[in-house]
Amino acid sequence: MPNFLERVNEKREALTASEQKIIEQLEKHEKPFLLSMNELSSLSGVSEPSVVRLYRKLGYASYQELKVALAQEHAANGPSYSSDNNEIKESDKADVVFEKIGDQLSSAMMMTKEKLNVDQMEEAVGKIAKAARLFFFGQGLSGTIAEDGAHKFMRIGGTTLAVKDPHYQAIYASHMTEEDVVIAISHSGETVNIIEVVDMSKKSGATCIIITSNPNTTLAKMADILLLTQAQETENRSDAMVSRLVQLALIDTLYTRVVSVGDSDIKKAVNLSRLAVTRMKK
């Protein structure tokens, strides 16, 4: 069932002057679904039957139906953004905490999606698909993200490593070539070791993809390809948790795309990996 605006667009040619006046009112009004037909018609400066003819033309059976449709569409677009008061309190029981994390997460996913540059993402996908070796660098909690990422990309058959130890990172970084790709992960963007290691990797000629939450950091500025995960601006303790989940989803996206664009070799490799894992169960 098409929504209100789609219906309007479909019939745009066939709309009369007074019908357009009515639509204008419906679009400008904050709560159009609370207007009576009388109010709407006088606001628009037209007669009531004109309103009737309009909603008929748009395919609604009654004025009530139009109002219900408007109400539902307003509900669907509105509240998800207005994360009114999601801060987690000590008194919140587990179910409330989980719900609030969920709300923060979906708002962070939405913000990230809006800032996401498709071309950059696809460029990253291309580089990864062609890479001779793929390195995930991360420390602390970002280290577990690195490992998760490596675990996934391992399945496409190439050489993929998660490196969490700064010394190991440094050694790998100093021996890279133009064919290598580094994915460096840091929530803060200011982890000293990671900055150094990315610097070394770049000097060795590797492509550096940076995943971080903050664009105004040393690490972000060094990126060949920068993938930003936007979280809320607050300094809640839960921000780090949420941004980590978004980063994982971002890496999932990269992986899904690499498999999609990959040649038949990659797809064979993925299937082989799945079989291998299945043998470990049952």
Place this chain on the structure above:
Amino acid sequence: MPNFLERVNEKREALTASEQKIIEQLEKHEKPFLLSMNELSSLSGVSEPSVVRLYRKLGYASYQELKVALAQEHAANGPSYSSDNNEIKESDKADVVFEKIGDQLSSAMMMTKEKLNVDQMEEAVGKIAKAARLFFFGQGLSGTIAEDGAHKFMRIGGTTLAVKDPHYQAIYASHMTEEDVVIAISHSGETVNIIEVVDMSKKSGATCIIITSNPNTTLAKMADILLLTQAQETENRSDAMVSRLVQLALIDTLYTRVVSVGDSDIKKAVNLSRLAVTRMKK
């Protein structure tokens, strides 16, 4: 503004017999927001003024307002469930893939939230807070979740370990006491090694908290405390990715709660850990 069901619950004591009949109809009807007052009252077998008195009591200014509220709440709950066409296609570019993962994720979070048993969660929190040692067991991708969890709980100062190697898991499991707590993670719930290790841990007297997506599995049935992450029933390749994110959010919830209910020692420990990590940056 509380939603319809919250309002009903708040006034539950004060509801008369005919008011309950009306509510019953509103809950059972598929599209209650399209009913006229006349239809609703005759369906419920009461008079129209009884309907008026009910919505007044619930805090709505007019029957229209009640209908609009119901329509909006149906819109908010409805479509996110019916994940109409979230399946990721090979032709989807990175931004679309990310968006679909986001949609699947929030629907999975919602489903998990509904199945979530607060008491079980809080019981788990209590056990963890008092545990002498806390073990995270997981293999493969669930292993990285285990590590992530251990990384977090490490900060509260106790003995916390992520064990991914089945041999190590077996050794630890055979030397546990009643004071120990095991958190075992498995997406499928049928990973042979994990099942064996949980069995050993239980025989040693440890409390076993199981995090899995499937309630009808050997592992789920062994749980002292079972925490289910509901994903969609489909066998999409993305299900595992999504359920892993939900599992992480679940562990975040446990952690947040443990810190909240924890005594001053735990809070001191968390602050110490934060200082320690900060020293590693800048």
Place this chain on the structure above:
DNA sequence: AATATAATGTAGTTTACTTACAAAAAGTGG
């Protein structure tokens, strides 16, 4: 300019919503 066609409005009808008040039911104190 005459006629056809489309657009809009007037006035009235029907339906939906609301109110005032009365009847019935359920408690309460003597």
Place this chain on the structure above:
DNA sequence: CCACTTTTTGTAAGTAAACTACATTATATT
């Protein structure tokens, strides 16, 4: 257990909203 109060429910009438039939005006066509 009866007179009285309070609560619950319904009847009937009023008001406002939604809809319809038809008249009027505007626009286009020949």
